[in-house]
Amino acid sequence: MLVYKFGGASVKDAKGVINLANIVQQCDQPLLVVVSAMGKTTNALEKLTRAYVNGDHDMHSIFDEIKHFHYDIATKLFNGEDDVHVQLNNTFVEIEWMLEDEPQDSYDFIYDQIVSIGELAATRIVNAYLTHYGINSTWLDARGYILTDNTYREGVIDMEKSRECIQKDIPALLQKQVVITQGFIGGTSENFTTTLGREGSDYTAAVFAACLGAKSVTTWKDVPGILNADPKLFNDTVKFDELTYNEAIEMTYYGATVIHPKTIKPLQNAGIPLYVKSFKHPEEPGTVIKEHAHVKYIKPVIIVKQDQTLLSVSAKDHSFISEDHLGDIFRLFAKHHVHINIMQTSALSFSVCFGLEEEKFDALLCDLKEDFKVKYNNELTLYTLRHYDRDALLEVVGDKRVLLEQTSRNTVQVVVR
Numbered sequence: 402m403l404v405y406k407f408g409g410a411s412v413k414d415a416k417g418v419i420n421l422a423n424i425v426q427q428c429d430q431p432l433l434v435v436v437s438a439m440g441k442t443t444n445a446l447e448k449l450t451r452a453y454v455n456g457d458h459d460m461h462s463i464f465d466e467i468k469h470f471h472y473d474i475a476t477k478l479f480n481g482e483d484d485v486h487v488q489l490n491n492t493f494v495e496i497e498w499m500l501e502d503e504p505q506d507s508y509d510f511i512y513d514q515i516v517s518i519g520e521l522a523a524t525r526i527v528n529a530y531l532t533h534y535g536i537n538s539t540w541l542d543a544r545g546y547i548l549t550d551n552t553y554r555e556g557v558i559d560m561e562k563s564r565e566c567i568q569k570d571i572p573a574l575l576q577k578q579v580v581i582t583q584g585f586i587g588g589t590s591e592n593f594t595t596t597l598g599r600e601g602s603d604y605t606a607a608v609f610a611a612c613l614g615a616k617s618v619t620t621w622k623d624v625p626g627i628l629n630a631d632p633k634l635f636n637d638t639v640k641f642d643e644l645t646y647n648e649a650i651e652m653t654y655y656g657a658t659v660i661h662p663k664t665i666k667p668l669q670n671a672g673i674p675l676y677v678k679s680f681k682h683p684e685e686p687g688t689v690i691k692e693h694a695h696v697k698y699i700k701p702v703i704i705v706k707q708d709q710t711l712l713s714v715s716a717k718d719h720s721f722i723s724e725d726h727l728g729d730i731f732r733l734f735a736k737h738h739v740h741i742n743i744m745q746t747s748a749l750s751f752s753v754c755f756g757l758e759e760e761k762f763d764a765l766l767c768d769l770k771e772d773f774k775v776k777y778n779n780e781l782t783l784y785t786l787r788h789y790d791r792d793a794l795l796e797v798v799g800d801k802r803v804l805l806e807q808t809s810r811n812t813v814q815v816v817v818r
């Protein structure tokens with residue numbers, strides 16, 4: 402069997418859903434399809450969550466816009482003659498009751514209950530359209546199969562329990578039908594919804610594939626495959642035909658957004674290749690990620706992370722930064738789920754660079770300030786170059802001011818303003 406994953410860009414409008422159906426129809430093997438929220442719906446649902454928690458007056462108009470976006474796609478696909486409108490309505494009702502009450506639970510819990518609606522609505526539309534198109538498909542609620550703990554917004558998947566549920570039901574379904582399910586979302590043992598971290602649908606696809614022993618996973622993107630850099634930021638990019646699992650892990654770890662960082666490990670453990678292909682040109686080979694690959698780095702791999710904060714921590718009594726201090730600092734970063742992208746120590750201070758997420762940052766800062774002196778700069782960019790040479794680095798940095806640089810044999814990282 403095969404696993405396909407369609408991200409937000411591939412299903413951003415009615416044409417995208419029709420294109421998805423064409424691609425699915427070409428597949429002649431049992432198929433599980435993982436779908437993300439349509440277009441920028443997750444961003445809109447994040448906005449809705451903030452408006453609800455802050456009691457903003459525009460909450461209802463934000464929600465109406467999200468509903469209208471989905472009803473409009475459904476109307477274009479079905480001319481109003483399908484019960485998908487009822488299914489969408491039922492999906493939105495799942496959070497409507499919550500929005501009518503005052504917020505009571507933690508922000509992260511509320512976030513997951515609201516933001517997960519994007520994937521639920523998208524899969525309702527996709528499944529209805531496949532049926533309408535003549536493909537025998539069934540809608541599956543991923544929350545009953547991707548079983549997580551209750552770390553809201555960063556659900557940790559219990560692989561053993563998930564595997565048991567997936568293997569119990571899904572192989573039989575796959576014998577008869579294409580199975581359509583949601584990326585990015587999971588369920589707790591108390592039946593609450595969790596999410597797996599932004600862009601987590603690739604990871605969902607990998608988990609289903611590993612549990613089902615899939616032949617391969619294909620993730621359909623708006624790019625021809627994995628390139629040496631993001632084509633939205635760089636001209637003259639080159640595509641890799643093949644990459645090793647390890648190189649893909651390194652790229653995603655440093656922040657290449659084309660694949661979610663957790664995706665590779667379950668596939669590598671199970672020896673399942675990952676194809677990254679263009680949904681615009683499905684006949685083209687794309688990039689395959691596997692254990693052994695022939696790779697030539699004609700150009701360095703360049704990874705850009707924007708909106709970075711560089712924070713330096715020092716002891717209030719001017720003492721050296723000791724292992725005890727470092728232990729305390731790391732514990733606070735872990736407590737607030739702030740992922741460190743690069744760090745450097747000197748005698749009197751410890752510098753860390755990480756992506757800015759306001760809610761997490763304010764809480765982290767508050768805790769750090771109890772025991773340390775803290776200074777920081779926002780709105781910085783972190784460039785990582787792998788397989789680099791000095792000329793490539795100079796070209797990328799240009800006349801920007803370098804605040805921190807770290808070099809190893811294969812990789813250089815610079816934080817610039």
Ligand SMILES: Nc1ncnc2c1ncn2[C@@H]1O[C@H](COP(=O)(O)OP(=O)(O)O)[C@@H](O)[C@H]1O
Pocket residue numbers: 407408409410411437600621622623624626627628629630631632633657658659660
């Ligand atoms: N090295 C890279 N190769 C290809 N695309 C990249 C790379 N780094 C970043 N990207 C970006 O990743 C995007 C595709 O990933 P993403 O938007 O997460 O897909 P989806 O959400 O549709 O699954 C591309 O549009 C491209 O801008």
Ligand SMILES: N[C@@H](CC(=O)OP(=O)(O)O)C(=O)O
Pocket residue numbers: 407408409410437438443444519584585598599600601602603
């Ligand atoms: N919809 C979620 C999950 C996801 O993976 O989306 P995409 O496949 O469009 O990156 C997000 O935007 O974070």
